[in-house]
Amino acid sequence: MRIVMTGATGFLGTPLAAALRADGHEVTALTRRPSAVPPPTHAVLWTADGSIGPWADAIDGADAVVNLAGESIAGARWTDAHKRRIRESRILATRSIADAIRTASAPPSVVVSGSAVGYYGPHGEEPLTELTPAGTDFLAQVCVDWEREAQAASTPRTRVVCIRTGLVLERDGGALPQMLPPFRFGVGGPVGSGRQYWPWIHRADWIALVRWLIGSPSVSGAVNATAPEPVANAEFARTLGRVLRRPAMLPAPAFALRAILGEMAGALLLSGQRAVPDVAERNGFSFTYRRLEPALHAIFNAA
Numbered sequence: 001m002r003i004v005m006t007g008a009t010g011f012l013g014t015p016l017a018a019a020l021r022a023d024g025h026e027v028t029a030l031t032r033r034p035s036a037v038p039p040p041t042h043a044v045l046w047t048a049d050g051s052i053g054p055w056a057d058a059i060d061g062a063d064a065v066v067n068l069a070g071e072s073i074a075g076a077r078w079t080d081a082h083k084r085r086i087r088e089s090r091i092l093a094t095r096s097i098a099d100a101i102r103t104a105s106a107p108p109s110v111v112v113s114g115s116a117v118g119y120y121g122p123h124g125e126e127p128l129t130e131l132t133p134a135g136t137d138f139l140a141q142v143c144v145d146w147e148r149e150a151q152a153a154s155t156p157r158t159r160v161v162c163i164r165t166g167l168v169l170e171r172d173g174g175a176l177p178q179m180l181p182p183f184r185f186g187v188g189g190p191v192g193s194g195r196q197y198w199p200w201i202h203r204a205d206w207i208a209l210v211r212w213l214i215g216s217p218s219v220s221g222a223v224n225a226t227a228p229e230p231v232a233n234a235e236f237a238r239t240l241g242r243v244l245r246r247p248a249m250l251p252a253p254a255f256a257l258r259a260i261l262g263e264m265a266g267a268l269l270l271s272g273q274r275a276v277p278d279v280a281e282r283n284g285f286s287f288t289y290r291r292l293e294p295a296l297h298a299i300f301n302a303a
Contacts, residue, residue, distance in 0.1 A: 001025045003214070004058050006048070006093060007068025007114070009036045011173035012165075012206065016066065017041050019207050028058050048093035056100035059108065064214050065101065067113040067150065069093035073139070074175065078264045083138060090114070090146045098153035107158050112213050113150035115162040117199050117226060119143035122271030125197065129278035130164070130222040138263070147222070159220045161213050166199035166226035166275055168206050171299050183246045192254035194234030196272035199226040202289040202298065212285050224277045228290045233272065236292065243296040 003020055007013040008029035017027045027041045034043035046055035048069055059065060071089040076082050094113060101107045120128050121135015134144045147162045154160040168174045182188040201209075206225050213219060231239070241248025257265040277285070289295035 001063040001214075002028070002061070003064045003066060004028045004030060004062045004108070005066045005068065006030045006046075006097065007066075007070065008041060009033070010068065011170075012168065012203070013066075013068045015203065016068075016207050016210055019211060023211065028062070030055055030058065046096075048089070048096055050092040050095045052096060052100050052103065056103070059097070059100045060104040061106045062108045063110075065097060065108050065111045065113075066210060066214075067094055067097050067111060070114060073116075074264065074268060077262050078138075087142050087145070090142060091149055094146060094149040095152070098149055101153040101158055102155070107153075107155070109157065110159045110161065110214055110217075111150065111153050112161045112163055112210055113147070113153075115143050115147050115150075115164045115222070117164050117166045117224065117273045117275040119147070119164050119222075120273045120275065123197075123273045125195075125274055128224075128273050128275045130224055131278075154220075159217065161220055162222050163210065163213065163225045164222055164275070165206065166201050166224070166230070166273075168203050169200055169295060169299060170203040174203070176299070179240065180244075182250075182252075183241060183244050183248065186247050187250045188237060188241055188244075188246060188248045189250040189252065190234040190237045190248075191252045191257065192233070192270040194232060194237065194251065196233050196270060197230050197274040198233050198236050198272055199224075199230040199275040200236070200292060200295070201225055201227045202295040204298075205287050205289055208288070209280060209285060212280075216283065219279065219283050221279075223279045224275045225280075226275045226277050227292070227295070228277060228281060228287060229292070230274050230276065231292050239292050240296060243293065243300055 030046040037043035071085045118139030121140040237248045
């Protein structure tokens with residue numbers, strides 16, 4: 001297959017591109033920095049501004065598109081300017097991709113487009129499936145509009161999947177490395193009340209899920225990319241402490257996190273979603289890491 005990707009140089013995109021190449025696929029990255037794309041992935045310069053450019057030729061005749069473009073949500077404090085970048089980087093990039101697909105003479109048969117469990121907004125302990133309505137906070141509305149842009153590519157010739165990703169775990173990026181310093185200094189522990197659910201997934205399972213979605217023509221629409229057994233934050237902290245053999249007793253107070261991080265603290269750390277992968281499991285996807293402790297052992301004990 002010929003697969004076109006955006007976000008191919010990020011924490012998720014880089015190993016996904018490598019896995020797709022290992023499967024024998026030809027991978028083309030749409031990127032603003034072609035020099036950052038390692039061969040043998042092909043690099044095509046693009047402008048993710050909501051319009052179509054010469055880069056759209058890469059999509060015409062492709063078999064699949066994986067759209068992971070977007071400004072880091074946790075990369076900076078949520079000023080009005082940064083929130084605008086978070087939103088526009090997703091909306092405009094996805095609009096460009098959808099428009100290119102709709103105007104292609106030979107459009108791809110499938111688009112796997114990024115989204116997030118933030119779609120559901122803050123929730124308590126009730127399990128959230130792909131049928132749960134959207135929330136109303138900033139991240140939820142970004143996800144709603146992001147998915148709407150992706151679904152504009154849906155036609156009888158093109159299947160669209162919106163992958164609602166949770167907390168992706170691996171030691172070389174994402175949120176996990178940022179959690180480690182307090183534990184290593186013996187002051188790790190839960191965040192805020194600790195009762196909020198953190199819907200996590202091992203990166204290897206996330207990659208396997210995307211590969212499975214590309215090859216599963218019966219699956220479309222929203223798919224939660226989360227492990228089957230989400231845990232509350234306090235249990236996450238205890239489990240991480242056990243795996244690292246470090247204490248996990250000192251909580252990070254909610255007021256301190258809000259003072260340091262502002263609005264982002266409430267959205268990413270102090271609230272949560274007990275999202276479960278109902279669509280993936282009903283359609284036969286098998287997770288390697290269903291439970292948190294084996295997933296963390298695999299991450300920290302890997303050679």
